[in-house]
Amino acid sequence: xxxxxxxxxxxxxxxxxxxxxxxxxxxxxxxxxxxxxxxxxxxxxxxxxxxxxxxxxxxxxxxxxxxxxxxxxxxxxxxxxxxxxxxxxxxxxxxxxxxxxxxxxxxxxxxxxxxxxxxxxxxxxxxxxxxxxxxxxx
Amino acid sequence: xxxxxxxxxxxxxxxxxxxxxxxxxxxxxxxxxxxxxxxxxxxxxxxxxxxxxxxxxxxxxxxxxxxxxxxxxxxxx
Numbered sequence: 001x002x003x004x005x006x007x008x009x010x011x012x013x014x015x016x017x018x019x020x021x022x023x024x025x026x027x028x029x030x031x032x033x034x035x036x037x038x039x040x041x042x043x044x045x046x047x048x049x050x051x052x053x054x055x056x057x058x059x060x061x062x063x064x065x066x067x068x069x070x071x072x073x074x075x076x077x078x079x080x081x082x083x084x085x086x087x088x089x090x091x092x093x094x095x096x097x098x099x100x101x102x103x104x105x106x107x108x109x110x111x112x113x114x115x116x117x118x119x120x121x122x123x124x125x126x127x128x129x130x131x132x133x134x135x136x137x138x
Numbered sequence: 139x140x141x142x143x144x145x146x147x148x149x150x151x152x153x154x155x156x157x158x159x160x161x162x163x164x165x166x167x168x169x170x171x172x173x174x175x176x177x178x179x180x181x182x183x184x185x186x187x188x189x190x191x192x193x194x195x196x197x198x199x200x201x202x203x204x205x206x207x208x209x210x211x212x213x214x215x
Contacts, residue, residue: 023155026159027158027159029162030162030190031190031193031194032194073153076151077151084159087156087160087163088159090163091159091163
């Protein structure tokens, strides 16, 4: 069993980057690797309970052609990123934490967040939890 | 070990990493030594299932392709 933990700093809040984070997290979870996701700024904003299912757009380089390709994949039944993350959490070992600084910046509390988010932590707690995990910044 | 399929996972039409995620979910309910059948159309699934089984200790005992549909029979470790 390859059980090296994965830590993802999820800063971005567009649907393509959120989906990439969900794919990386669920792939690691399927291998039995612990996954720790730290939500910052726009990544955190996307996890607001009242907005999580919204269209969060794509990065600028996607353009119209990229948007059409992503829309087509969705129309074929590709699971949205939050469902992929929910499946990853069902596999076990996946923890999602909100960055407390970002909570202050966005002026939100834990009650505003989707239940996918397990809690709030500062950067020190994140580093301690991540340990010597492989780290991704998305 | 019995040679009948204990659990079947239909992951046809699902993009990466869903075939692996659904299989990882399904094997939890499969006793050791039993067989899981997976159907997938994701072209990455051949390398992904090879890597996943190597890492998790499960074994691919049969692998075929028919008209773009990959079929894996995996023995639960």
